[in-house]
Amino acid sequence: MTFSELGLRAELLRAVEAQGYTTPTPIQRQAIPAVLEGGDLLASAQTGTGKTAGFTLPMLQRLADGPRPGKRQVRALVLTPTRELAAQVGESVADYGRHLTLKSHVIFGGVGQQPQVDAIRSGLDVLVATPGRLLDLHQQKHVDLSCVEILVLDEADRMLDMGFIHDIRKVLRLLPEKRQNLLFSATFSDEIQALAGKLLDNPEKIEVARRNTTAETVDQAIYRVDRDKKRDLLAHLITRHGWDQVLVFTRTKHGANRLAEQLSKQDIPAMAIHGNKSQSARTRALSAFKSGELQVLVATDIAARGLDISELPHVVNFELPNVAEDYVHRIGRTGRAGSEGQAVSLVCVDEHGLLKGIERLIKRDLEKRIEPGFEPDPNARPEPIENGRGRGGQRNGGQRRQGGATRGQPGESRSDTETRAPRRRRSRARRA
Structure with missing residues (x-):
């Protein structure tokens, strides 16, 4: 037709x-x-x-x-x-x-x-x-x-x-x-x-697609790693495999800023986009990323919503989302229009429950990998996940208080400025 x-x-x-x-x-x-x-x-x-x-x-x-x-x-x-x-x-x-x-x-x-x-x-x-x-x-x-x-x-x-x-x-x-x-x-x-x-x-x-399915053209893999080794593992994977255009997701704005700064210090050009960035800064970062001038774009879920990047080869979940459906949205940015893509998730012991929720949602077990030199400690104990999205994985089999994330904690918010504000300030935050 x-x-x-x-x-x-x-x-x-x-x-x-x-x-x-x-x-x-x-x-x-x-x-x-x-x-x-x-x-x-x-x-x-x-x-x-x-x-x-x-x-x-x-x-x-x-x-x-x-x-x-x-x-x-x-x-x-x-x-x-x-x-x-x-x-x-x-x-x-x-x-x-x-x-x-x-x-x-x-x-x-x-x-x-x-x-x-x-x-x-x-x-x-x-x-x-x-x-x-x-x-x-x-x-x-x-x-x-x-x-x-x-x-x-x-x-x-x-x-x-x-x-x-x-x-x-x-x-x-x-x-x-x-x-x-x-x-x-x-x-x-x-x-x-x-x-x-x-x-x-x-x-x-x-x-046109079964509910909550992921594209068949996306190679999905889980790298098990300790929480304090995630940044070094990410830098290692980018360098070793020569990834030249990588969209990385974090849960929070502060986490996105910190990761972008740390990668840049390791000679991996990176910038963060989130709701606290001005529109002009977000536009500049996206333009540099699309042109290839910027190797890594670190984003929160809401800031990345609607990004239109053709043939994006790599998406990395530096942290798993608290809402399982967000995993589908995140990795949907690669493998578009029949092209192949790769989605990598760095998962520590704190996120095993979130991973199970994602696998239940997409009705498949994801391949688990361990990178030599980054083997996770088998005796590591999970810690609460702080600053997760307010819904705390309430849907899709997640626990409302998964990892300690509750509606009142800092995280992503409702307005197009992504600023969570007390009720008396909400109208001003929306106009920002």
Whole structure:
């Protein structure tokens, strides 16, 4: 099947061809016709499967084909959980819509709002936004959502994990009751099913991969190692195997900073990205990583959400995530579009319970390796895992207080600034 067989306009086909794509992916083959029909959609696909084009292309076509209001209004709203994903979706909208007369813009926190306000004031057809900044601008009466015809919730599972459900409900109250709703998620969790039941009207359901599966093209391995030898083992593996582009995950922002500094001291160029970094710093780090100038990018789960790096060869879990589903999201950044990738996890005695939860989720035992010179102490005793994500592995068979991680401890948070704040400061943190 080709894109032309999906019923897309000539202007969109030209844009797709300019991007170098000729054959639609499975999610695109199913989602594009479904969205063009005008009904609601609930779709699940692993990262890297082309789902952004799966909703962007038919969304643009429906807007181009539909009647135009006298004054240019926001007719399509795409909500994403993070700045990086918003920027990625915004870029796709601009690329695919370059031959149409539609206007689009992206808004998110962490940067000045005046350019965003100016863009909205001049008139938009498509608005891509993170929930916090969108609500802030609406409260300031800069955004009118009364003419929205299409609502897209992208990475809806992550938005729920980050605590955006209340913001989503606030946004829904600002939209017309009659509209097309498209919900895209990496998984069909119980929470997603509950949200879909309230949001969607008799939706078409698309699932292109078995729930919580990992790509077959990803070589997954576990290296058992003592907690205090992880950094040296990581540096050893990178150097010995000549890994030239490595995305490394840590649980916390402080841990990401520390690891990046330590690797740089060992002549391995590394930088960290997380919510406490400015947007410009995050953009610079990602650009250097994509270009090959930066060998290692160290990231927290939320900061890495939406990173679009083609043919990324290596993902390393320096620390296992407390939520087993996050393992699937992390390693989904390698082995994309049929290319091969490698996912390595450095696991100490503290994380054996987390590893069992991951293996239960993906329904397979991962290969265990021991690197000579880094043999773990067989008598080592587990210690509490501090500063884990607030949910503490509550889902997927994990223990709520796994390794001592509780909701009140420092870790990743709900806002697109990733700053956990007391209730009285939460609105200010969201605007940051």
